[in-house]
Amino acid sequence: MSPMPHLARKSKSDPHTELDRAAHEFADQLGTERLQAEIVRRLEEHCQAHEPHDGFHAVHVVDSTGGLPDVAEVQLAVLHPRHLHDPAEVHGSLADPVPTSPAAEHTLRLTAAHGRRPRTHRNAVVVLAPDAHHYPMLESSVREYLAWSHVAAMAHPLGLPSGSAEQARAWMSAADDNVRAQLLETYFWVLVPVQADEEAPVGVRVLTAEGATSSLAERAGLTLRAEGELVTARDDHAIRRDLDGPLTTSWRAGHISLGELWELYTSLTYLPRLSDRSVLEAALASAIGDELDWQYQGFALADGYDQRKSSYLGLRLPGDDQPPERVKDSTLVVRPDRAVEQRHSDLAEENLSRLKTIDHLDHEDPIPPLPRLSPDGQLTPAAILQAGQGRDDQGRPTGDRERSAN
Incomplete structure (x- = not known):
């Protein structure tokens, strides 16, 4: 079948036959690499216009694993058109299907590695992939656009009739609109690295990007937030559930620093995927104002820990009048039992010091x-x-x- 079927219907008596023939001949010469290069160019142009409110730190068009930076904030990897996803390509049981498409396999590679090194921030990767069944239509639209672009630019050197360039530009504009529409219709699979627990293998959850917006990143972001795969706001109770659950080993010592906690959230794919560090910082800061039932649902904060005295520095409990001005890497998230124990000890020491002061005043020499x-x-x-x-x-x-x- 002709890649430009409307051209094949032209008769020899049509006044634009030479124009059509020139476009058709150039379209037939276009190879896969040239078509994919044009798709990548358009994707990169499209992604550069993404807005921060879509929940992603950055959006990259990615082919190799080295093409996606290894950073802590969540990024959207828009796959090169050679990595297609076909939902029919699965193995395993009906209850637990495992996608094995080129897109799913590349998602796992992106999650595991950054170039030749293991990826550190594995929980900061989500992928947008093209659909295998819609891709041929996208490729055909790109072929047509490139053909009319060539004819519009080369009408005079090709010896085409007068007015051919203007007619070619009109067809090129229509093909350009069609390519943009086909991009949105083709890139709709959202692939998310997931892991049930620490012992389970990393798998891929497949979602369908939906939304009326014309932004690929915004569609993906809306879908991920709706499905709970991208967290842009979190409270102290949710952080406490994580600390009592999958992070219980890390919290067993009695405290964990914000820096350590953030590293865990960005690297462990069985934890919630926080869009950026500000989400965690806001959750920790809010804990001091959340006094209700805090020993069971919250935590305390401290500026540091004195190993010699086994004591927290700058300890703050929920309900204290002075919340931290800001949280930083060294800020400690303190287990309630440890925080309450120290607060009682501090109060007892303060009361004892006060009694000693009063007793000293009572035994001073009398006034002459x-x-x-x-x-x-x-x-x-x-x-x-x-x-x-x-x-x-x-x-x-x-x-x-x-x-x-x-």
């Missing part, structure tokens, strides 16, 4: 008594000086005066 008045009845400076030295106005120790009085 006022001196006796001199015979003239005047309280003289000399008498006051004598009293400051513990003597009366006659120069006798005040103790002697008290004994003589007895």
Whole structure:
């Protein structure tokens, strides 16, 4: 079948036969690599216009594993057109199908490696792949666009009739619109690396990108958020569930730093996929204001830990008046039992210190008594000086005066 079927219907008597023949001949010369290069060019142009609100740090058109940077924030990898997905290509049981299409296999490679090195941030990868059944129509549209582009640019050197360039540009514009529509209709498979638990192998969950928007990234983002595969907001209760569940071993020591926790979220594919670090930071900061039932659903924060004293520095419990100004890598997420234990110890030490201070004041030397008045009845400076030295106005120790009085 002709790659440009509408051209084949032209009769020899048609005044535009030469124009059509030139376009047809050029279309037949186009190889797969040239067609795919044009698709990649259009994808890259399309992805450069993505907005941050779609939930992705960046959007990349990817062929090799080295083409996707190894960063902590979630990225969308739009696959090269040679990596097609066919939902019929699965193995396993009906209850647990395993996709084995080129797109699914490449998704696993992207998750595992960055070039020749193991990928660190494996939980920051999601993939958008082209559909194997729609791809031929996209390729045909691209072939037609390139053919009319060639004729429009080369009408005069090709010796085509007057007005051929204008007619070719009109066909090129129509083909261009068709290619844009076909891109949206072809790139709709969202492939997500998933893992049931620490012991399970990494698999691929396949979703269908939906939405009325003309942005591929926005469609993928909407689908991922709706399916819970891309988290753009999370509260302290959800973080606590993770700490009590899949992260319980990491939290067993009594605390974990924000930096360590973020590394775990970005690297372990059995954890929720947080879009970026700000999601985690906001969840931790909100914990101090969430006082209700916090010992069972929340946690405390600390600035650091003194190993020598086995004590947390800058400990803050939910309900404290001074929440942290900001959380940083060294901020510690502290287990409630450890935080409460230290708070009780700190309060007991503070109360003991206060009692010692009061007891010290109670045992201070009494204020020296006022001196006796001199015979003239005047309280003289000399008498006051004598009293400051513990003597009366006659120069006798005040103790002697008290004994003589007895």
